[in-house]
Amino acid sequence: MRASREILMSLIADLHTFIEEHLLPLEATLLQNGFRAVLPALNEKRRLVRQRGWWAPHLPTEFGGMGLPLTGFARVSEELGRTPLGHFVFNCQAPDIGNMELLMTHGTPEQKERYFLPLARGEIRSCFAMTEPEHAGSNPVWLSTTAVKDGADYILNGHKWFTSAADGAAFAIVMAVTNPESPAPHQRASQIIVPLETPGFRLVRNIKLMGEAGEDYLSHAEVLLENCRVPQTNRIGAEGAGFALAQERLGPGRIHHGMRWIGISERAFELMCRRAATREIAPGRPLATRQAIQHWIAECRAEINAARLLVLDAARKIEETSAHSARVEISIIKFYVANVLQRVLDRALQVHGALGVTDDTVLSFWYRHERAARIYDGADEVHKNVVARHILKGYGVDISS
Numbered sequence: 001m002r003a004s005r006e007i008l009m010s011l012i013a014d015l016h017t018f019i020e021e022h023l024l025p026l027e028a029t030l031l032q033n034g035f036r037a038v039l040p041a042l043n044e045k046r047r048l049v050r051q052r053g054w055w056a057p058h059l060p061t062e063f064g065g066m067g068l069p070l071t072g073f074a075r076v077s078e079e080l081g082r083t084p085l086g087h088f089v090f091n092c093q094a095p096d097i098g099n100m101e102l103l104m105t106h107g108t109p110e111q112k113e114r115y116f117l118p119l120a121r122g123e124i125r126s127c128f129a130m131t132e133p134e135h136a137g138s139n140p141v142w143l144s145t146t147a148v149k150d151g152a153d154y155i156l157n158g159h160k161w162f163t164s165a166a167d168g169a170a171f172a173i174v175m176a177v178t179n180p181e182s183p184a185p186h187q188r189a190s191q192i193i194v195p196l197e198t199p200g201f202r203l204v205r206n207i208k209l210m211g212e213a214g215e216d217y218l219s220h221a222e223v224l225l226e227n228c229r230v231p232q233t234n235r236i237g238a239e240g241a242g243f244a245l246a247q248e249r250l251g252p253g254r255i256h257h258g259m260r261w262i263g264i265s266e267r268a269f270e271l272m273c274r275r276a277a278t279r280e281i282a283p284g285r286p287l288a289t290r291q292a293i294q295h296w297i298a299e300c301r302a303e304i305n306a307a308r309l310l311v312l313d314a315a316r317k318i319e320e321t322s323a324h325s326a327r328v329e330i331s332i333i334k335f336y337v338a339n340v341l342q343r344v345l346d347r348a349l350q351v352h353g354a355l356g357v358t359d360d361t362v363l364s365f366w367y368r369h370e371r372a373a374r375i376y377d378g379a380d381e382v383h384k385n386v387v388a389r390h391i392l393k394g395y396g397v398d399i400s401s
């Protein structure tokens with residue numbers, strides 16, 4: 001136990017050095033010129049990561065990964081989260097990580113060969129298309145996208161948006177209604193693999209997110225599916241199992257996000273402390289001498305520490321029991337850590353003054369992109385409802401309707 005902890009800590013130290021030396025210097029290109037401008041350098045770093053045996057830390061070794069358990073991967077994910085480039089370079093970026101885990105567990109041998117293994121090797125990217133502009137994403141069983149059987153195929157029609165990373169992806173996993181007559185709303189949809197080259201699959205636009213449309217991996221697409229024909233063998237799992245599979249993916253997914261947010265918070269905290277220590281508001285009087293700044297530093301430290309313990313506790317519970325048993329802990333981290341991240345980023349940005357709102361530091365990038373942390377994978381309010389519902393049940397109150 002102690003030995004494995006020491007091995008993990010030594011790995012984290014090595015990753016820290018690698019990120020400082022190889023990835024942080026690339027951030028300026030990302031911030032000033034976009035993702036495609038930095039991609040050739042990222043591919044070179046991916047080669048180095050593979051050489052060092054750090055590739056796909058979440059995957060079992062038989063698929064070329066590091067075989068880390070969820071709690072081990074959580075610590076790695078925090079370290080990678082210190083830069084927006086980390087997870088991509090180590091091939092454990094969302095949404096591919098969730099798609100890999102889904103296909104590894106539920107894919108047919110053919111789906112594994114054609115879609116999972118190339119993802120695991122980092123040869124292709126993928127996306128996940130569930131949310132629709134016409135319906136509240138917070139009610140995941142309310143979908144209009146349909147997949148209707150025609151011979152051995154499905155014909156898909158629908159409108160999706162916020163299909164992250166669709167630009168340049170090889171395939172999408174699309175949530176579509178296959179069993180509209182099912183009396184159980186949770187058993188009406190299925191997850192179906194749709195290659196992006198399928199006629200009728202149209203990427204309408206990369207949606208501007210607070211002024212930035214992004215590109216390639218760093219983008220969120222609006223998508224139309226117009227009579228897209230794919231074989232029924234592209235369905236993942238049983239007919240009507242789409243919602244259950246989505247739930248299964250979201251448990252560990254929230255650990256991944258939570259630890260990535262802690263990595264972002266740690267980096268923002270470092271930048272804040274460094275700026276407070278060096279920015280003089282009068283000769284010889286750095287910002288750090290002001291009590292308001294000192295209190296922010298103390299509050300951020302306490303909140304990040306608390307957030308980390310909560311996420312590791314949830315990860316441990318998933319490992320020891322199941323994502324279903326840990327659903328309250330998972331909901332707690334989803335809203336708690338997202339709000340810690342928001343506060344830490346906001347204070348770090350404030351300490352940087354005008355510099356904080358420029359793209360000369362990574363803070364504004366995260367401020368723009370991670371406001372959404374309180375919305376995606378379930379909005380704050382939805383997760384608070386889950387926690388309160390569970391607690392109030394113990395007091396004989398049912399608030400599920």
Ligand SMILES: Cc1cc2nc3c(=O)[nH]c(=O)nc-3n(C[C@H](O)[C@H](O)[C@H](O)COP(=O)(O)OP(=O)(O)OC[C@H]3O[C@@H](n4cnc5c(N)ncnc54)[C@H](O)[C@@H]3O)c2cc1C
Binds near residue numbers: 372375378381
């Ligand atoms: C950056 C980003 C990336 C995303 N990536 C993907 C992706 O790759 N694939 C994909 O399919 N989707 C993706 N999404 C979509 C995301 O899952 C949805 O935005 C989310 O489920 C919320 O749905 P909605 O936006 O329709 O908000 P709505 O459901 O319309 O909710 C709006 C607001 O209402 C409030 N609210 C909702 N329900 C309740 C309630 N029960 N009680 C009280 N208040 C409530 C919340 O404040 C919520 O923010 C992404 C979203 C963002 C912002």
